[in-house]
Amino acid sequence: MIAIEDGGALLLIALMALVTLLARFGGVLLMSFIPMGRRVEGFINAMAGSVLVAVLVPVAVKADGAGQLALLATAVLMLLFRRPMPAIAAGILVAALVRAV
Amino acid sequence: MSHYIAPELSPAAFKQGFWRLLPISLFVAVFGAAFGLAAVQTGLPGHEIVLMSATVFAGTAQFAALELWGAEVPVLPLLATTFAINARMLLMGATLYPWMSLLPPGRRYGSLVILSDANWAMNLNDLQSGRNTLGALVGGGFALWLTWLTGTIIGMVFGSAITDPKALGVDMVMGCFMLSMVLAGRRTSRTVMAWVVGGAAAYAAWLWLPENSHVVVGALAGGLVGALWLEDKA
Known part of the structure:
Protein backbone atom coordinates (compact mmCIF):
# COMPACT_ATOMS: atom_id res chain seq x y z
CA MET A 1 0.00 0.00 0.00
CA ILE A 2 1.18 3.50 -0.81
CA ALA A 3 -0.63 6.48 0.72
CA ILE A 4 -1.47 9.06 -1.92
CA GLU A 5 -0.36 11.92 0.33
CA ASP A 6 3.14 13.42 0.25
CA GLY A 7 3.81 12.65 -3.40
CA GLY A 8 2.68 9.04 -3.13
CA ALA A 9 0.20 9.55 -5.95
CA LEU A 10 2.90 10.94 -8.20
CA LEU A 11 5.05 7.91 -7.49
CA LEU A 12 2.15 5.60 -8.39
CA ILE A 13 1.55 7.44 -11.66
CA ALA A 14 5.25 7.25 -12.49
CA LEU A 15 5.25 3.50 -11.81
CA MET A 16 2.18 3.01 -14.01
CA ALA A 17 3.84 4.98 -16.79
CA LEU A 18 6.99 2.88 -16.42
CA VAL A 19 5.11 -0.43 -16.56
CA THR A 20 3.23 0.76 -19.65
CA LEU A 21 6.46 1.89 -21.29
CA LEU A 22 7.97 -1.54 -20.63
CA ALA A 23 4.99 -3.07 -22.45
CA ARG A 24 5.48 -0.65 -25.35
CA PHE A 25 9.20 -1.45 -25.64
CA GLY A 26 9.09 -5.07 -24.51
CA GLY A 27 7.75 -6.68 -27.68
CA VAL A 28 10.50 -5.33 -29.90
CA LEU A 29 13.12 -5.85 -27.19
CA LEU A 30 12.22 -9.52 -26.61
CA MET A 31 12.08 -10.23 -30.34
CA SER A 32 15.65 -9.03 -30.69
CA PHE A 33 16.74 -12.10 -28.70
CA ILE A 34 14.79 -14.50 -30.90
CA PRO A 35 16.39 -15.53 -34.17
CA MET A 36 14.13 -14.67 -37.09
CA GLY A 37 13.15 -17.72 -39.07
CA ARG A 38 10.17 -18.58 -41.18
CA ARG A 39 8.23 -19.99 -38.21
CA VAL A 40 8.83 -16.92 -36.07
CA GLU A 41 7.92 -14.66 -38.96
CA GLY A 42 4.77 -16.69 -39.59
CA PHE A 43 3.91 -16.42 -35.91
CA ILE A 44 4.19 -12.66 -35.64
CA ASN A 45 2.46 -11.83 -38.89
CA ALA A 46 -0.48 -14.09 -38.05
CA MET A 47 -0.55 -12.59 -34.56
CA ALA A 48 -1.09 -9.09 -35.97
CA GLY A 49 -4.69 -9.67 -37.07
CA SER A 50 -5.35 -11.96 -34.12
CA VAL A 51 -4.59 -9.19 -31.61
CA LEU A 52 -7.33 -7.10 -33.19
CA VAL A 53 -9.77 -9.99 -33.37
CA ALA A 54 -9.06 -10.86 -29.73
CA VAL A 55 -9.73 -7.26 -28.67
CA LEU A 56 -12.95 -7.27 -30.71
CA VAL A 57 -14.54 -10.50 -29.50
CA PRO A 58 -15.70 -9.27 -26.06
CA VAL A 59 -16.62 -5.88 -27.55
CA ALA A 60 -18.93 -7.61 -30.03
CA VAL A 61 -20.36 -10.01 -27.44
CA LYS A 62 -21.02 -7.31 -24.83
CA ALA A 63 -22.47 -4.77 -27.28
CA ASP A 64 -26.20 -4.15 -27.45
CA GLY A 65 -28.14 -4.84 -30.67
CA ALA A 66 -27.34 -1.37 -32.02
CA GLY A 67 -23.64 -1.88 -31.37
CA GLN A 68 -23.66 -5.26 -33.08
CA LEU A 69 -25.45 -3.78 -36.10
CA ALA A 70 -22.78 -1.05 -36.18
CA LEU A 71 -20.05 -3.69 -36.41
CA LEU A 72 -21.99 -5.52 -39.08
CA ALA A 73 -22.35 -2.33 -41.14
CA THR A 74 -18.61 -1.65 -40.87
CA ALA A 75 -17.78 -5.22 -41.87
CA VAL A 76 -20.07 -5.20 -44.92
CA LEU A 77 -18.77 -1.85 -46.18
CA MET A 78 -15.16 -2.92 -45.63
CA LEU A 79 -15.70 -6.13 -47.58
CA LEU A 80 -17.36 -4.20 -50.41
CA PHE A 81 -15.17 -1.10 -50.71
CA ARG A 82 -12.10 -1.60 -48.46
CA ARG A 83 -12.22 2.03 -47.34
CA PRO A 84 -11.92 2.27 -43.53
CA MET A 85 -13.19 5.80 -42.88
CA PRO A 86 -16.58 5.51 -44.62
CA ALA A 87 -17.03 2.04 -43.10
CA ILE A 88 -16.36 3.34 -39.57
CA ALA A 89 -18.58 6.37 -40.10
CA ALA A 90 -21.41 4.13 -41.31
CA GLY A 91 -21.02 1.92 -38.24
CA ILE A 92 -21.27 4.83 -35.83
CA LEU A 93 -24.23 6.25 -37.73
CA VAL A 94 -26.03 2.92 -37.54
CA ALA A 95 -25.48 2.71 -33.76
CA ALA A 96 -26.68 6.29 -33.25
CA LEU A 97 -29.75 5.85 -35.48
CA VAL A 98 -30.84 2.52 -34.04
CA ARG A 99 -30.55 3.91 -30.51
CA ALA A 100 -32.45 7.06 -31.44
CA VAL A 101 -35.41 5.08 -32.76
CA MET B 1 14.09 -11.39 -43.39
CA GLY B 185 -5.32 -6.29 -44.14
CA ARG B 186 -4.38 -9.01 -46.55
CA ARG B 187 -6.91 -11.86 -46.43
CA THR B 188 -5.79 -15.39 -47.18
CA SER B 189 -7.24 -18.65 -45.92
CA ARG B 190 -4.22 -18.75 -43.61
CA THR B 191 -4.91 -15.37 -41.98
CA VAL B 192 -8.63 -16.07 -41.75
CA MET B 193 -7.85 -19.34 -39.96
CA ALA B 194 -5.62 -17.40 -37.54
CA TRP B 195 -8.50 -14.96 -36.83
CA VAL B 196 -10.98 -17.76 -36.23
CA VAL B 197 -8.69 -19.69 -33.89
CA GLY B 198 -7.53 -16.49 -32.18
CA GLY B 199 -11.09 -15.24 -31.79
CA ALA B 200 -12.32 -18.54 -30.37
CA ALA B 201 -9.41 -18.69 -27.92
CA ALA B 202 -10.02 -15.08 -26.86
CA TYR B 203 -13.69 -15.84 -26.28
CA ALA B 204 -12.90 -18.89 -24.19
CA ALA B 205 -10.33 -16.94 -22.18
CA TRP B 206 -12.78 -14.10 -21.68
CA LEU B 207 -15.34 -16.55 -20.31
CA TRP B 208 -13.14 -18.75 -18.18
CA LEU B 209 -9.69 -17.27 -17.59
CA PRO B 210 -8.68 -14.35 -15.34
CA GLU B 211 -9.76 -10.88 -16.40
CA ASN B 212 -7.71 -9.11 -19.10
CA SER B 213 -6.05 -12.32 -20.30
CA HIS B 214 -8.20 -12.74 -23.41
CA VAL B 215 -6.20 -10.52 -25.77
CA VAL B 216 -2.90 -12.21 -25.06
CA VAL B 217 -4.41 -15.70 -25.22
CA GLY B 218 -6.25 -14.98 -28.47
CA ALA B 219 -3.27 -13.32 -30.13
CA LEU B 220 -0.89 -16.13 -29.18
CA ALA B 221 -3.34 -18.76 -30.41
CA GLY B 222 -3.68 -16.93 -33.73
CA GLY B 223 0.10 -16.60 -33.93
CA LEU B 224 0.48 -20.32 -33.40
CA VAL B 225 -1.69 -20.96 -36.45
CA GLY B 226 0.70 -18.75 -38.40
CA ALA B 227 3.75 -20.62 -37.12
CA LEU B 228 2.32 -24.02 -38.05
CA TRP B 229 0.77 -23.02 -41.36
CA LEU B 230 3.53 -21.24 -43.22
CA GLU B 231 2.94 -18.88 -46.07
CA ASP B 232 3.87 -20.24 -49.49
CA LYS B 233 7.33 -19.03 -50.38
CA ALA B 234 6.99 -15.84 -52.39
Whole structure:
Protein backbone atom coordinates (compact mmCIF):
# COMPACT_ATOMS: atom_id res chain seq x y z
CA MET A 1 0.00 0.00 0.00
CA ILE A 2 1.18 3.50 -0.81
CA ALA A 3 -0.63 6.48 0.72
CA ILE A 4 -1.47 9.06 -1.92
CA GLU A 5 -0.36 11.92 0.33
CA ASP A 6 3.14 13.42 0.25
CA GLY A 7 3.81 12.65 -3.40
CA GLY A 8 2.68 9.04 -3.13
CA ALA A 9 0.20 9.55 -5.95
CA LEU A 10 2.90 10.94 -8.20
CA LEU A 11 5.05 7.91 -7.49
CA LEU A 12 2.15 5.60 -8.39
CA ILE A 13 1.55 7.44 -11.66
CA ALA A 14 5.25 7.25 -12.49
CA LEU A 15 5.25 3.50 -11.81
CA MET A 16 2.18 3.01 -14.01
CA ALA A 17 3.84 4.98 -16.79
CA LEU A 18 6.99 2.88 -16.42
CA VAL A 19 5.11 -0.43 -16.56
CA THR A 20 3.23 0.76 -19.65
CA LEU A 21 6.46 1.89 -21.29
CA LEU A 22 7.97 -1.54 -20.63
CA ALA A 23 4.99 -3.07 -22.45
CA ARG A 24 5.48 -0.65 -25.35
CA PHE A 25 9.20 -1.45 -25.64
CA GLY A 26 9.09 -5.07 -24.51
CA GLY A 27 7.75 -6.68 -27.68
CA VAL A 28 10.50 -5.33 -29.90
CA LEU A 29 13.12 -5.85 -27.19
CA LEU A 30 12.22 -9.52 -26.61
CA MET A 31 12.08 -10.23 -30.34
CA SER A 32 15.65 -9.03 -30.69
CA PHE A 33 16.74 -12.10 -28.70
CA ILE A 34 14.79 -14.50 -30.90
CA PRO A 35 16.39 -15.53 -34.17
CA MET A 36 14.13 -14.67 -37.09
CA GLY A 37 13.15 -17.72 -39.07
CA ARG A 38 10.17 -18.58 -41.18
CA ARG A 39 8.23 -19.99 -38.21
CA VAL A 40 8.83 -16.92 -36.07
CA GLU A 41 7.92 -14.66 -38.96
CA GLY A 42 4.77 -16.69 -39.59
CA PHE A 43 3.91 -16.42 -35.91
CA ILE A 44 4.19 -12.66 -35.64
CA ASN A 45 2.46 -11.83 -38.89
CA ALA A 46 -0.48 -14.09 -38.05
CA MET A 47 -0.55 -12.59 -34.56
CA ALA A 48 -1.09 -9.09 -35.97
CA GLY A 49 -4.69 -9.67 -37.07
CA SER A 50 -5.35 -11.96 -34.12
CA VAL A 51 -4.59 -9.19 -31.61
CA LEU A 52 -7.33 -7.10 -33.19
CA VAL A 53 -9.77 -9.99 -33.37
CA ALA A 54 -9.06 -10.86 -29.73
CA VAL A 55 -9.73 -7.26 -28.67
CA LEU A 56 -12.95 -7.27 -30.71
CA VAL A 57 -14.54 -10.50 -29.50
CA PRO A 58 -15.70 -9.27 -26.06
CA VAL A 59 -16.62 -5.88 -27.55
CA ALA A 60 -18.93 -7.61 -30.03
CA VAL A 61 -20.36 -10.01 -27.44
CA LYS A 62 -21.02 -7.31 -24.83
CA ALA A 63 -22.47 -4.77 -27.28
CA ASP A 64 -26.20 -4.15 -27.45
CA GLY A 65 -28.14 -4.84 -30.67
CA ALA A 66 -27.34 -1.37 -32.02
CA GLY A 67 -23.64 -1.88 -31.37
CA GLN A 68 -23.66 -5.26 -33.08
CA LEU A 69 -25.45 -3.78 -36.10
CA ALA A 70 -22.78 -1.05 -36.18
CA LEU A 71 -20.05 -3.69 -36.41
CA LEU A 72 -21.99 -5.52 -39.08
CA ALA A 73 -22.35 -2.33 -41.14
CA THR A 74 -18.61 -1.65 -40.87
CA ALA A 75 -17.78 -5.22 -41.87
CA VAL A 76 -20.07 -5.20 -44.92
CA LEU A 77 -18.77 -1.85 -46.18
CA MET A 78 -15.16 -2.92 -45.63
CA LEU A 79 -15.70 -6.13 -47.58
CA LEU A 80 -17.36 -4.20 -50.41
CA PHE A 81 -15.17 -1.10 -50.71
CA ARG A 82 -12.10 -1.60 -48.46
CA ARG A 83 -12.22 2.03 -47.34
CA PRO A 84 -11.92 2.27 -43.53
CA MET A 85 -13.19 5.80 -42.88
CA PRO A 86 -16.58 5.51 -44.62
CA ALA A 87 -17.03 2.04 -43.10
CA ILE A 88 -16.36 3.34 -39.57
CA ALA A 89 -18.58 6.37 -40.10
CA ALA A 90 -21.41 4.13 -41.31
CA GLY A 91 -21.02 1.92 -38.24
CA ILE A 92 -21.27 4.83 -35.83
CA LEU A 93 -24.23 6.25 -37.73
CA VAL A 94 -26.03 2.92 -37.54
CA ALA A 95 -25.48 2.71 -33.76
CA ALA A 96 -26.68 6.29 -33.25
CA LEU A 97 -29.75 5.85 -35.48
CA VAL A 98 -30.84 2.52 -34.04
CA ARG A 99 -30.55 3.91 -30.51
CA ALA A 100 -32.45 7.06 -31.44
CA VAL A 101 -35.41 5.08 -32.76
CA MET B 1 14.09 -11.39 -43.39
CA SER B 2 15.64 -9.92 -46.45
CA HIS B 3 12.52 -8.39 -48.02
CA TYR B 4 12.07 -5.86 -45.21
CA ILE B 5 13.36 -2.34 -45.65
CA ALA B 6 13.99 0.17 -42.86
CA PRO B 7 10.91 2.43 -42.66
CA GLU B 8 11.46 6.16 -42.95
CA LEU B 9 9.96 8.91 -40.84
CA SER B 10 10.05 12.22 -42.65
CA PRO B 11 8.22 15.34 -41.44
CA ALA B 12 5.85 14.84 -44.37
CA ALA B 13 5.08 11.26 -43.27
CA PHE B 14 4.57 12.46 -39.69
CA LYS B 15 2.12 15.12 -40.86
CA GLN B 16 0.27 12.64 -43.05
CA GLY B 17 -0.04 10.18 -40.18
CA PHE B 18 -1.29 12.94 -37.92
CA TRP B 19 -4.08 13.92 -40.32
CA ARG B 20 -5.01 10.34 -41.14
CA LEU B 21 -5.60 9.52 -37.49
CA LEU B 22 -7.09 12.83 -36.43
CA PRO B 23 -10.72 11.85 -37.21
CA ILE B 24 -10.48 8.79 -34.96
CA SER B 25 -8.55 10.82 -32.40
CA LEU B 26 -11.44 13.24 -32.05
CA PHE B 27 -13.58 10.34 -30.88
CA VAL B 28 -10.81 9.29 -28.53
CA ALA B 29 -11.19 12.74 -26.96
CA VAL B 30 -14.68 11.70 -25.87
CA PHE B 31 -13.20 8.79 -23.92
CA GLY B 32 -10.57 11.16 -22.57
CA ALA B 33 -13.38 13.39 -21.31
CA ALA B 34 -15.07 10.40 -19.69
CA PHE B 35 -11.78 9.58 -17.97
CA GLY B 36 -11.24 13.18 -16.83
CA LEU B 37 -14.70 13.25 -15.29
CA ALA B 38 -14.34 9.84 -13.63
CA ALA B 39 -10.95 10.82 -12.21
CA VAL B 40 -12.33 14.03 -10.73
CA GLN B 41 -15.16 12.01 -9.18
CA THR B 42 -12.62 9.56 -7.75
CA GLY B 43 -10.97 12.51 -6.04
CA LEU B 44 -7.72 12.93 -7.94
CA PRO B 45 -6.40 16.49 -8.05
CA GLY B 46 -6.17 18.11 -11.50
CA HIS B 47 -2.42 18.00 -11.98
CA GLU B 48 -2.31 14.28 -11.19
CA ILE B 49 -5.06 13.51 -13.71
CA VAL B 50 -3.29 15.46 -16.45
CA LEU B 51 0.02 13.84 -15.57
CA MET B 52 -1.49 10.36 -15.73
CA SER B 53 -3.09 10.91 -19.15
CA ALA B 54 0.11 12.47 -20.48
CA THR B 55 2.55 9.82 -19.25
CA VAL B 56 0.53 6.59 -19.07
CA PHE B 57 -1.55 7.28 -22.20
CA ALA B 58 -3.50 4.01 -22.01
CA GLY B 59 -7.22 4.47 -21.46
CA THR B 60 -8.34 1.08 -20.23
CA ALA B 61 -5.50 0.84 -17.72
CA GLN B 62 -6.22 4.34 -16.46
CA PHE B 63 -9.88 3.55 -15.87
CA ALA B 64 -8.86 0.38 -14.05
CA ALA B 65 -6.47 2.40 -11.86
CA LEU B 66 -9.36 4.57 -10.70
CA GLU B 67 -11.09 1.46 -9.34
CA LEU B 68 -8.10 0.84 -7.07
CA TRP B 69 -7.54 4.47 -6.10
CA GLY B 70 -8.20 5.58 -2.53
CA ALA B 71 -6.44 7.16 0.44
CA GLU B 72 -4.09 4.21 0.18
CA VAL B 73 -3.49 2.39 -3.09
CA PRO B 74 -2.36 -1.26 -3.29
CA VAL B 75 0.79 -1.00 -5.39
CA LEU B 76 1.19 -4.55 -6.68
CA PRO B 77 -2.45 -4.99 -7.76
CA LEU B 78 -2.26 -1.59 -9.47
CA LEU B 79 0.89 -2.46 -11.40
CA ALA B 80 -0.23 -6.01 -12.15
CA THR B 81 -3.52 -4.73 -13.55
CA THR B 82 -1.73 -2.08 -15.59
CA PHE B 83 0.62 -4.68 -16.99
CA ALA B 84 -2.12 -7.22 -17.73
CA ILE B 85 -4.22 -4.70 -19.61
CA ASN B 86 -1.24 -3.32 -21.53
CA ALA B 87 0.38 -6.69 -22.23
CA ARG B 88 -1.24 -6.55 -25.67
CA MET B 89 1.30 -3.81 -26.45
CA LEU B 90 4.07 -6.41 -26.12
CA LEU B 91 2.46 -8.38 -28.90
CA MET B 92 1.70 -5.32 -30.98
CA GLY B 93 5.33 -4.21 -30.69
CA ALA B 94 6.54 -7.68 -31.64
CA THR B 95 4.59 -7.54 -34.92
CA LEU B 96 6.53 -4.39 -35.87
CA TYR B 97 9.88 -6.04 -35.12
CA PRO B 98 10.87 -7.03 -38.69
CA TRP B 99 10.87 -3.35 -39.65
CA MET B 100 11.92 -1.89 -36.30
CA SER B 101 15.00 -4.11 -36.13
CA LEU B 102 16.41 -2.26 -39.14
CA LEU B 103 16.35 1.08 -37.34
CA PRO B 104 18.97 2.44 -34.93
CA PRO B 105 17.88 1.95 -31.27
CA GLY B 106 17.05 5.61 -30.70
CA ARG B 107 14.55 5.74 -33.54
CA ARG B 108 13.28 2.26 -32.79
CA TYR B 109 12.34 2.89 -29.16
CA GLY B 110 11.65 6.57 -29.66
CA SER B 111 8.79 5.77 -32.00
CA LEU B 112 7.46 3.03 -29.70
CA VAL B 113 6.98 5.51 -26.84
CA ILE B 114 3.69 6.55 -28.37
CA LEU B 115 2.45 3.09 -29.44
CA SER B 116 -1.27 2.53 -28.90
CA ASP B 117 -3.97 0.44 -30.54
CA ALA B 118 -5.19 2.63 -33.38
CA ASN B 119 -1.88 4.00 -34.65
CA TRP B 120 -0.25 0.58 -34.39
CA ALA B 121 -3.04 -1.07 -36.38
CA MET B 122 -2.90 1.51 -39.13
CA ASN B 123 0.89 1.54 -39.35
CA LEU B 124 1.15 -2.24 -39.48
CA ASN B 125 -1.32 -2.29 -42.38
CA ASP B 126 0.78 0.37 -44.08
CA LEU B 127 4.02 -1.58 -43.64
CA GLN B 128 2.46 -4.85 -44.78
CA SER B 129 1.10 -3.22 -47.90
CA GLY B 130 4.42 -1.63 -48.80
CA ARG B 131 3.90 1.88 -47.43
CA ASN B 132 7.27 1.97 -45.74
CA THR B 133 6.99 4.76 -43.16
CA LEU B 134 6.33 5.17 -39.44
CA GLY B 135 4.11 8.18 -40.09
CA ALA B 136 0.93 6.58 -38.76
CA LEU B 137 2.63 5.26 -35.61
CA VAL B 138 4.40 8.47 -34.65
CA GLY B 139 2.35 11.25 -36.30
CA GLY B 140 -0.92 9.43 -35.68
CA GLY B 141 0.23 8.56 -32.17
CA PHE B 142 0.84 12.23 -31.51
CA ALA B 143 -2.70 13.02 -32.71
CA LEU B 144 -4.09 10.37 -30.35
CA TRP B 145 -1.96 11.57 -27.43
CA LEU B 146 -2.96 15.18 -27.98
CA THR B 147 -6.68 14.47 -28.17
CA TRP B 148 -6.54 12.03 -25.24
CA LEU B 149 -4.93 14.75 -23.14
CA THR B 150 -7.25 17.50 -24.40
CA GLY B 151 -10.26 15.27 -23.82
CA THR B 152 -9.09 14.52 -20.28
CA ILE B 153 -8.88 18.23 -19.50
CA ILE B 154 -12.26 18.94 -21.09
CA GLY B 155 -13.80 16.19 -18.96
CA MET B 156 -12.21 17.61 -15.81
CA VAL B 157 -13.50 21.11 -16.51
CA PHE B 158 -16.85 20.57 -18.21
CA GLY B 159 -17.54 17.03 -17.01
CA SER B 160 -21.24 17.28 -16.36
CA ALA B 161 -21.94 19.03 -19.68
CA ILE B 162 -20.98 15.99 -21.75
CA THR B 163 -23.91 14.28 -23.38
CA ASP B 164 -24.23 10.53 -23.31
CA PRO B 165 -21.55 9.17 -25.68
CA LYS B 166 -23.54 5.98 -26.11
CA ALA B 167 -26.50 7.81 -27.66
CA LEU B 168 -24.15 9.18 -30.31
CA GLY B 169 -22.71 5.75 -31.07
CA VAL B 170 -19.28 6.88 -29.86
CA ASP B 171 -18.80 3.76 -27.73
CA MET B 172 -18.58 1.73 -30.96
CA VAL B 173 -15.88 3.87 -32.61
CA MET B 174 -12.91 1.81 -31.46
CA GLY B 175 -14.71 -1.44 -32.22
CA CYS B 176 -15.59 -0.30 -35.75
CA PHE B 177 -12.07 1.04 -36.25
CA MET B 178 -10.43 -2.22 -35.16
CA LEU B 179 -12.77 -4.24 -37.34
CA SER B 180 -12.01 -2.08 -40.38
CA MET B 181 -8.29 -2.55 -39.75
CA VAL B 182 -8.68 -6.33 -39.57
CA LEU B 183 -10.54 -6.37 -42.87
CA ALA B 184 -8.21 -3.84 -44.54
CA GLY B 185 -5.32 -6.29 -44.14
CA ARG B 186 -4.38 -9.01 -46.55
CA ARG B 187 -6.91 -11.86 -46.43
CA THR B 188 -5.79 -15.39 -47.18
CA SER B 189 -7.24 -18.65 -45.92
CA ARG B 190 -4.22 -18.75 -43.61
CA THR B 191 -4.91 -15.37 -41.98
CA VAL B 192 -8.63 -16.07 -41.75
CA MET B 193 -7.85 -19.34 -39.96
CA ALA B 194 -5.62 -17.40 -37.54
CA TRP B 195 -8.50 -14.96 -36.83
CA VAL B 196 -10.98 -17.76 -36.23
CA VAL B 197 -8.69 -19.69 -33.89
CA GLY B 198 -7.53 -16.49 -32.18
CA GLY B 199 -11.09 -15.24 -31.79
CA ALA B 200 -12.32 -18.54 -30.37
CA ALA B 201 -9.41 -18.69 -27.92
CA ALA B 202 -10.02 -15.08 -26.86
CA TYR B 203 -13.69 -15.84 -26.28
CA ALA B 204 -12.90 -18.89 -24.19
CA ALA B 205 -10.33 -16.94 -22.18
CA TRP B 206 -12.78 -14.10 -21.68
CA LEU B 207 -15.34 -16.55 -20.31
CA TRP B 208 -13.14 -18.75 -18.18
CA LEU B 209 -9.69 -17.27 -17.59
CA PRO B 210 -8.68 -14.35 -15.34
CA GLU B 211 -9.76 -10.88 -16.40
CA ASN B 212 -7.71 -9.11 -19.10
CA SER B 213 -6.05 -12.32 -20.30
CA HIS B 214 -8.20 -12.74 -23.41
CA VAL B 215 -6.20 -10.52 -25.77
CA VAL B 216 -2.90 -12.21 -25.06
CA VAL B 217 -4.41 -15.70 -25.22
CA GLY B 218 -6.25 -14.98 -28.47
CA ALA B 219 -3.27 -13.32 -30.13
CA LEU B 220 -0.89 -16.13 -29.18
CA ALA B 221 -3.34 -18.76 -30.41
CA GLY B 222 -3.68 -16.93 -33.73
CA GLY B 223 0.10 -16.60 -33.93
CA LEU B 224 0.48 -20.32 -33.40
CA VAL B 225 -1.69 -20.96 -36.45
CA GLY B 226 0.70 -18.75 -38.40
CA ALA B 227 3.75 -20.62 -37.12
CA LEU B 228 2.32 -24.02 -38.05
CA TRP B 229 0.77 -23.02 -41.36
CA LEU B 230 3.53 -21.24 -43.22
CA GLU B 231 2.94 -18.88 -46.07
CA ASP B 232 3.87 -20.24 -49.49
CA LYS B 233 7.33 -19.03 -50.38
CA ALA B 234 6.99 -15.84 -52.39
